[in-house]
Amino acid sequence: KQEVTQIPAALSVPEGENLVLNCSFTDSAIYNLQWFRQDPGKGLTSLLLIQSSQREQTSGRLNASLDKSSGRSTLYIAASQPGDSATYLCAANYGQNFVFGPGTRLSVLP
């Protein structure tokens, strides 16, 4: 069964810290992996997409890495800000079958 897990479930950090969110998937035969941000009661906003042939993608203060063989992806957030507070979800794409992780709820304290 294809499953995606995320660690930690929740994280609280002071403003300015660098932090890492983890995503693990049981089936390494992914087409790509996508990271999303979700604000309370809202839809998902795409942050980064990494193709299975790529090792990492960067957008501003965000960097996502992918180790397909070990079934892991990480989202690195540099110099965190209170506006980064949200839930972060990863989704593994198995050919139009998208499997979501449960998310990491991030709070950045001013």
Place this chain on the structure above:
Amino acid sequence: SAVISQKPSRDICQRGTSLTIQCQVDSQVTMMFWYRQQPGQSLTLIATANQGSEATYESGFVIDKFPISRPNLTFSTLTVSNMSPEDSSIYLCSVAEHNEKLFFGSGTQLSVL
């Protein structure tokens, strides 16, 4: 990037009634997805809506409870029928651009009293 307009953004409904959620995309897409997100949980796929054919429902979801329409390549609706408090969730529509990158609408937060 696909832009998706979803409405209503939220609603409070009485038990036994039905609510129809609309999803409009700014480009033509083959597949649209409807998800449910129960409080504190991740996303669960309800069904995949293809234009010109019946929607494909996931295990645990049935057409009588969640009828879906897909009249063209830019629009879809999901109806939550005969609602109960257990249907209180966020409902999300989504499209896969080039069949690989997901984009989401802003979500419909539904509360059933």
